[in-house]
Amino acid sequence: MPKRFLPKLFAALGAVLLLSACKAEVLAPTGDIAAQQRDLLVISTLLMLIIIVPVMLLTCWFAWHFRSSNATASYQPNWSHSTKLELIIWAIPLLIVVTLGALTWVGTHLLDPYRPLARVSQTEPLSPDQPPLDVQVVALDWKWLFIYPEYGVAAVNELPVPVDRPIRFTLTSSSVMNAFYIPSMAGMIYAMPGMQTTLHGVFNAPGEYQGLASHYSGAGFSGMRFKAKVTDNAGFEAWIETARNGKVPLDRKAYLELERPTENVRPAAYTSVDPQLFARVVNMCVEEGKICMAEMMAIDAQGGSGLAGTVNMSSLIYDKHERRGMREPVFGWEPFKVVGFCSMEELDQMLAAKPASSGVTPIQSGPLRGHGMPQPVTPFGGLEDRYLTLMQQSFGNVQQL
Numbered sequence: 001m002p003k004r005f006l007p008k009l010f011a012a013l014g015a016v017l018l019l020s021a022c023k024a025e026v027l028a029p030t031g032d033i034a035a036q037q038r039d040l041l042v043i044s045t046l047l048m049l050i051i052i053v054p055v056m057l058l059t060c061w062f063a064w065h066f067r068s069s070n071a072t073a074s075y076q077p078n079w080s081h082s083t084k085l086e087l088i089i090w091a092i093p094l095l096i097v098v099t100l101g102a103l104t105w106v107g108t109h110l111l112d113p114y115r116p117l118a119r120v121s122q123t124e125p126l127s128p129d130q131p132p133l134d135v136q137v138v139a140l141d142w143k144w145l146f147i148y149p150e151y152g153v154a155a156v157n158e159l160p161v162p163v164d165r166p167i168r169f170t171l172t173s174s175s176v177m178n179a180f181y182i183p184s185m186a187g188m189i190y191a192m193p194g195m196q197t198t199l200h201g202v203f204n205a206p207g208e209y210q211g212l213a214s215h216y217s218g219a220g221f222s223g224m225r226f227k228a229k230v231t232d233n234a235g236f237e238a239w240i241e242t243a244r245n246g247k248v249p250l251d252r253k254a255y256l257e258l259e260r261p262t263e264n265v266r267p268a269a270y271t272s273v274d275p276q277l278f279a280r281v282v283n284m285c286v287e288e289g290k291i292c293m294a295e296m297m298a299i300d301a302q303g304g305s306g307l308a309g310t311v312n313m314s315s316l317i318y319d320k321h322e323r324r325g326m327r328e329p330v331f332g333w334e335p336f337k338v339v340g341f342c343s344m345e346e347l348d349q350m351l352a353a354k355p356a357s358s359g360v361t362p363i364q365s366g367p368l369r370g371h372g373m374p375q376p377v378t379p380f381g382g383l384e385d386r387y388l389t390l391m392q393q394s395f396g397n398v399q400q401l
Contacts, residue, residue, distance in 0.1 A: 025183040025184045025209070025210065026038065026183050027042075029183065029184045029185070030184050030185075030203055030204050030205040030207070030209070030230075031182075031184055031185040031186055031201055031202050031203050031204060032117075032119065032120065032121045032122060032202055032204060033111065033117070033185065033186040033187070033200070033201050033202065034183065034184060034185055034186050034187070034201075035122075036107070036110070036111055037107075037111060037186070037187050040103065040104075040107040040111070043103060044100060044103065044104070047096050047099060047100055047103075048096070048100075050092070050096060051092070051093055051096060111187070113186070113187065113189050113197075113198060113199045113200060114198045114200075115200065116132070116166070116168075116200055117132070117166045117200050117201075117202060120164050120165075120166065120202055120204070121164070121202075121204045124164070126166065130165065130166070132165070132166040132167060132168040132200070133148075133150070133161060133162065133165050133166070133167045133168065134148070134149055134150055134168050134170070135147070135148060135159070135161070135167055135168070135169050135170075136148075136149060136169075136170050136171075136278040137169050137170065137171040137172070137180060137191065138171075138172055138173065138174055138191075138278070138281055139171070139172070139173040139174065139175075139178035139180065139191040139213065139217075140173075140174050140175070140258065140259055141174070141175050141176075141217070141218060141220065141259070141260075141261035141262070142213075142217065142218060142219070142220030142221060142223060142224040142261065142262070142263055142265075143156055143157050143224060143226075143258075143262065143265040144156065144157055144159075144180075144211070144213075144224065144226050145258065146158070146159050147250075147273050147277065147278055148240070148273075149273075149275070149278070151240050151243075151244075152244075152272055152273055152275075153240060153243040153244060153269065153270060153271065153272065153273065154243075154250045154269070154270040154273045155243065155267065155268065155269045155270070156258070156265060156267060156268045156269075156270075157225070157226040157227075157265055157266070157267045157268075158226055158227060158229065158267035158268075158269070159182075159211060159226055159227070159228040159229065160229045160231065160235075160236055160239045161203060161228065161229070161230055161236065162230070162231065162232065162233045162235075162236040163203055163204065163205065163206050163230050163231065163232055164202065164203070164204060165202065165233075166200060166201075166202050167185075167200070167201050167202060167203075168198065168199075168200055169189075169198065169199040169200070169201070170196055170197070170198055170278070171189065171190075171191040171196065171197045171198070171199065172191055172192065172193065172194075172195060172196050172197075172278070172281055172282045173191040173192055173193045174193060174259050174281060175193060175217075175259075176193070176217050176218065177190055177191070177192045177193070177215070177217075178190070178191045178192075178213050178215060178217050178224075179191070179213055179214040179215040180199070180211075180213070180214075181211065181212055181213070181214040182201070182209060182210070182211040182228055183209075183210065184203070184209040184210070184228075185201040185202070185203055185209065185228065186199060186200070186201035188214050193284065194282070194283075194284055194293060195282070196282050203228070203230040205230070206230045206231055206232065206235075207230055208227050208228070208229055208230070209227070209228040209230065210225065210227065210228075211225065211226045211227065211228050212224065212225045212226075213225075218261075219261075219263065220261065220262070220263035220264070223263050223264035223265075226267070227267070242269070243269040243270070243271060244271055244272075245271070246269055246270065246271035247271060248268070248269075248270055248271060249270060249271055249272040249273070250270035250272065250273045250274065250277065251274050251277075252274055252277065252280070252286050252287075252288070254270075255274075255277060255281075255286055256286060256287065259286075276348070276351045276352070279351040279352075280292065280351065283295075283351070285340070287316065287337060289314070289337070289339050289340060290316075290337045290338070290339070290340065291312075291337075291338045291339060291340040291341065292340065292347065292350070292351070294350055294351070295340055295341065295342050295347065295350065296338070298350075299341065305341065308341075309338075312338055312339050312341075313336045313337065313338055313339065314336070314337060314339050315336060315337075316336055316337040
């Protein structure tokens with residue numbers, strides 16, 4: 001028996017030695033947001049272990065103490081109640097649940113991915129003169145596209161950013177829902193076609209950090225990884241100049257070529273980017289002549305397109321569903337598209353317009369407050385008798401709270 005056991009023991013020890021080379025980025029992150037999320041995870045686990053560990057130990061102790069061979073064990077078949085025991089059983093878990101609820105509520109609000117950063121690190125406050133770096137992210141099949149609208153460049157499967165500078169990601173997808181995750185910077189967030197999500201984060205140490213798609217998205221999922229290269233401002237500016245001196249621009253035609261499903265794509269940079277490309281990706285109208293979602297919704301808001309909309313279709317030359325070997329979800333096999341109604345000037349004006357929420361003053365720090373939300377009214381719809389009022393940053397006061 002010992003001879004058979006030794007090979008298994010050595011194999012287990014070898015596996016542990018191999019795993020020791022792994023980098024524990026989730027528990028040892030370099031970004032302030034990821035560090036706060038780590039603390040929330042660790043504290044919640046320790047609080048739950050206050051109950052779990054004693055229950056497991058007492059289970060083993062009861063099984064050993066009340067075994068049939070233990071003559072000293074007290075047998076009390078008519079025992080039914082103990083006030084002290086009931087108080088311990090209910091009071092301690094109740095306090096832990098209340099503590100966990102308060103910790104989770106505050107943590108999930110302060111770590112809301114849409115909430116702008118209030119600090120660069122635990123010891124360094126956010127300077128009001130330091131704007132965040134805007135990065136537009138598109139999840140493709142099967143690679144990541146990063147657009148820097150401030151600098152007019154883009155990169156594939158490579159994310160150069162400066163250290164200690166807040167980053168504001170706006171994310172979408174071209175095909176299926178995906179999940180954007182840099183464990184060392186911040187938590188995971190979804191990227192969905194036809195929608196735009198937001199994530200704020202920061203890196204507090206230079207280096208190369210792993211980024212990945214954390215949800216399965218098809219055949220090339222395993223190669224959908226990238227490196228976040230964090231340098232000082234001089235190194236980041238040098239990369240921007242190198243990208244600008246390249247020869248490959250990213251216009252709508254180049255994007256449609258890039259969007260085609262490919263696996264294990266090597267990092268590449270683009271010297272310039274169509275300023276409306278990300279807006280067109282979100283509105284699902286990169287193809288020439290295809291109607292944008294914003295245009296379609298505007299038409300629907302005015303009552304629809306009537307009879308003209310029933311025949312306003314043409315053949316779609318490029319189709320990602322067909323290239324992935326998937327049948328068209330509607331209208332049979334033939335790919336089609338709805339042609340836009342707006343003129344090019346009207347479409348440019350629509351895509352360049354800022355959303356209505358952009359005028360809302362972001363909340364940087366302080367108490368948790370409403371983010372430009374309307375004040376709720378009573379269930380009967382009255383505007384005078386408000387049963388709850390949110391604190392608004394612009395007014396700085398609270399009414400009927």
